[in-house]
Amino acid sequence: MRRVACLALLLPCLSLSPAQAEVKVLVADTIRTGDPAQPVVGAMAWDAQTGRVLSVGTREAVLKQHPQAPRIDAGKATVVPGLIDAHAHLVYLGNTLAQADLSGARTRGEVVERLKAFEKTLAPGEWLQGRGWDQNRWDNTDFPTVADLDAAFPERPVYLDRVDGHAGWVNSAALRIAEKAGKPLAGDWQPDGGRIVRDAAGRPTGVLVDAASSLVTAQIPALDDAAREKRLLAALQAAVSNGLTGVHDMGVSREDLALMKRLADAGKLPLRIDAYADGNQAALDDLCRDGLYQHPGGRLEMRGVKLFMDGALGSRGAALLADYSDDPHNRGLLVTSPADFEVAVRKAEGCKVQVATHAIGDRGNRIVLDTYEKVLGARKGSDHRWRVEHAQVVSLEDIPRFARLGVIASMQPTHATSDMGWAAQRVGPERILGAYAWQRYLHSGARLALGSDFPVENVDPRLGLYAAVTRQDRDGQPPGGWQPDQRLSAEEAVRGFTSDAAWAGHDEAQVGRLQAGLRADFVVFDRDPLTVDAAQLDDLKVLSTWVDGEPVYTAEAAPAG
16 A cells, blocks of 8 residues: 655645545544543544545544545544634634734833834824733723823824723824714713713723724724735634634624625635624624525534623623722623613524623623523523623622523633733622633533634634633643632533534534544644643644644644754
8 A cells, every 4th residue: 555755744644545535534542532422532534525524433443444545644643623612703803913913012112112013014094903902911000091102103093902802092193083073072971882981071081992992993994805805814724723623703794794605605714604693783684584594515604693781891891780899880881782682682583593692791691691581481491502602700699590591601711811810809709709600600500612702812722721721821820720619621621612612503413523424623733632731731732623624724844853
């Protein structure tokens, strides 16, 4: 049997055989299937034309079944089912990759220096945009102001998204453009679902929270189709290079779905996208009129809607039942009124569309649960799989309601490790017990689906695995982990990014495990995430990423010597 050389790091040492070219076999020291009945095997075969698994089992058994099939030998590597990010934003990631990266900046001055460097790439008059600032990382944790930007950028308009995407920081030039297009931003009025931060004299200071940010972003020139496609393709490549084979894309517009359809038609989607419509707007109208959408290629679908209830904790926009512990008289924001939210939920329920709702504060989560229970009525025990996205700070008495209502807690482990330095200051010692409380959900019988919320957090799911199992930052702090009783086991964390995420998207008959009949979506790691030391989970190497039994990413080989 003739062999060819291995390609790059692990891609196929193939045994060439025309007789069975439609079947491929992968062998490895460890293949974790995610199937409790057969959790670890040594080989897997799939149909190269359909991309579906034919069999898994011992190396001897599978090779005996398919003796002439091309063979891919992964050696000592570990194969796991393809990782699925259950809450992310691909278009937003693509935009972020094309903007100034402000993540991790420790001071206002560092933000300005990064912006100055990025400005050199811009054309005259072009908006300067960036993302990732977080005042909680600075010595002075007050919100920044226009004055911090105006000296460096007196004429060029600047718009900077906060790390959570729930606040914008702008300069005076951007405010002037917004006021010219609308009404003055000074005074005591506030837009629905948002807050203009003002000084004692009623003048805007330069930070716009939640819906208020649209007063400026609506004035930023729209991208053309070619630029939008280029950015989305960059986001897709970033996802597969980090081991993702699927993404639940939360908040996809009619126009963005059309772009994804074009890429799917052209065979340019390297992973699976479960798109959730962007609220009670045109994309949801399309689902109600035309029915749930699925592309014939199997890599794009829209069967759900993503709604919003409140803001974010970092910008004090999450809706709380009582005042913020570090900001008396502030209980956050409702981005959507309870009445409008119920209208949207009833509309989705009537169209058989899955509902997923952003809720971070304990008041926001309670309103969502109350509305779900009211609208579902006798159907609350059905297989509806409605979701709460983030479920970040939840009253301890409300956590058991998730299981009783059949509601999925869609959570992001890296949110806990990003927020742990200041979250208790926001909500105090009692409410923090219901925050990022993964084990409390599991013990109550609720389902967890794990994701990242990228680009709010990093696109890399290995960071999510690490955060879930350690509840530490990447320097290993705090010792033993923050609220360590809420840590997940490695098995629970991997399941949250595979079979449980698949179930949350109604995709369990397609992906999430490696077993006969399911799609051959998998990731090849250099080590086993279920046995490696927890401190090394963020350092696993993605050797290759496969979708439908074909490689969509392969790591470059290390140079010889």
